[in-house]
Amino acid sequence: MMKRTLLALSACIALPASAAWTLDSDTSSLHFLSTKNAQITEVHSFDELSGTLSDGGQLSVTVPLTSVNTSIELRDTRMQEMLFDTTNFANATFTADVPAELMKLKKGSSTTGSVTGELDLHGVKAPATFQVIVSKLANDKLTVSTTAPTVINASSFKLEGGIQALQDVAKLSSITLAVPVTFSVTFEE
Template identity: 40%
Template sequence: MKLLSKTVTTLAGALLLLTSSLGALADWELDGQRSTVQFMSVKNASVAELHHFRALTGGISDTGAAQVALDLDSVETLVPIRNQRMRELLFETVRFPAAMLRAEVPPSLTKLPVGETRDTSIEVEVDLHGTTQSYLAEVLVTRLNDGGLQVVISEPIVVKAADFGLDGGIEILREVAGLKSISTAVPVSGQLVFTPPG
């Protein structure tokens, strides 16, 4: 962290670009206060812990193009030193400040009547650590009383660290923490709430 000022400038610039592009398409805007993306890790084969990201931005365009950006520096594990290690050793947030989730949302979902829930599958593209992978996500989509759209991942998506080149970082974390093992297949779940245009 010798070039702290350069690092902060690079990160701020990258997140500004992401926020600008997301704002441009956000006819439906992600409500970050009511949205969460969580992932579970297992250490020493039996100790499961749930983590999440504190900062999410995104939206759905009028054509149904959805994007959600996860600020990887906002990872929250409830252990400050572990947060720092994940940022620096696993996600390498200086180089890769955010993870992007992209999907095409059918018009029938954004036009659901208030109170109605639809169970469906949506292909989600995940851009993380310089690599892109696609997953078929099972989701429950509900039109809320306030007009918002709630999307809940009903079956956790299992993400393999090796698919994004993160397995080496997990091994470094294991060594630094003095653990016997850390799982490299991680279930990801979440709830996203979008506020309607206007």
């Protein structure tokens, strides 16, 4: 019995620790812009985010689409129902393998780079790349922020019908399909 216990203990010690980083939703934000009638641009956000980042760089971020915040409750409801169809597609998810050079930071250092992964939105998966700055604030805390907006095209995710429905119900002459996205997220170990 003692021999088995020692073997199990030595196996645990020999295996590297695989700590997971968890997205801190209280200090993280995701914003997007919409432009209507060719000249009126507004800033919107999602109030909820969750995610994990493994020590090996596997990233997964989930955005509950019912948390869309446009500062107008009726518009939020219309976007949930007419654009995102949250009954059938509750979340948007971004997954990626973060490059090693962005993962191996020492406390107090920062670096820039790009993270390319797959965005799953409205039942469609498409590639997306974000230019970011990563800062390791402490041994157990890092931040990742975009250095430039990433333009997500609504037509890549079959959202044109939803945008047209929003345009019709609000009696707008246009809503652009190109949507700039920025974020600033904090991960804690």
